[in-house]
Amino acid sequence: MSRSPEERDYAEGELPLPEWGERTGDLFINENVCYANVPTLVMRHELGGYAVLKKWLGYRHVDDRGGAPLTLAEARHFRSMIQRLAALLALGPALDAAYERSAACAFTFEKAGLASAPHASAADREHMRRIGEQKRLVEDTPVPGSLGEVFDRMHAIDESLGGRTNRQSGSRVEGDAGSKIGPSRKPDTRRGDA
Incomplete structure (x- = not known):
C-alpha cells in the first residue's frame, strides 16, 4: 500500500x-x-x-x-x-442479542432428564454438570455490551471451572484436545508430538 x-x-x-x-x-x-x-x-x-x-x-x-x-x-x-x-x-448487535437469547434458553443435562440415564457415562455426566455450572455463572452476570466482553466472560468462566485457557493466545494449554484446533507450533515428530 x-x-x-x-x-x-x-x-x-x-x-x-x-x-x-x-x-x-x-x-x-x-x-x-x-x-x-x-x-x-x-x-x-x-x-x-x-x-x-x-x-x-x-x-x-x-x-x-x-x-x-x-x-x-x-x-x-x-x-x-x-x-x-x-x-x-x-451484525454485531444482532449477534450479541442472539447469544443472550441462546444462553437464556440453554438447559442442563439434569433439566433434559438425562442425568440419571443408564447410557450416560460418568464423563458425560461430569461434562453436563460443568455446562450447568457455566450456565448458572452466565445467568448471574449482567448482559455484556460487546462480543469482546462475551469472550472475556467465557474465558473467566472457563478459568473459574478449572479450565486451562491461555488468555494471551486464546489457545488451549499443550496436551489438551483444544490445542490441536487453534494456531500453534507444528508438531515435532522427534518428540512424539504427531
Whole structure:
C-alpha cells in the first residue's frame, strides 16, 4: 500500500450504519487505485491483535512481489474481505442479542432428564454438570455490551471451572484436545508430538 487511508466524512449518497462509525475513507492500494468508502472501523478491525486489511495487504506488498501489483482475483478477494468485515460489524448487535437469547434458553443435562440415564457415562455426566455450572455463572452476570466482553466472560468462566485457557493466545494449554484446533507450533515428530 503506497498511501495511507484518507479518512473523510460520509458523502451524501453513502449510507453509513452506526456500527461502522462516524467516518469513512478511501483505501489506496497504489497511487491511482483505491477502494472508496471503506468505513474507518472496517479499516481498523482487528483479529488477534492485527488489523485484518492492513495485514492482508502487507503480505502482498508490491516490493515483496518483484514489482507485481495485485491480481484481479486478489483485488476481488480484498473487496469481499472489506464487505464481509462491514457485514460482521453491522451484525454485531444482532449477534450479541442472539447469544443472550441462546444462553437464556440453554438447559442442563439434569433439566433434559438425562442425568440419571443408564447410557450416560460418568464423563458425560461430569461434562453436563460443568455446562450447568457455566450456565448458572452466565445467568448471574449482567448482559455484556460487546462480543469482546462475551469472550472475556467465557474465558473467566472457563478459568473459574478449572479450565486451562491461555488468555494471551486464546489457545488451549499443550496436551489438551483444544490445542490441536487453534494456531500453534507444528508438531515435532522427534518428540512424539504427531
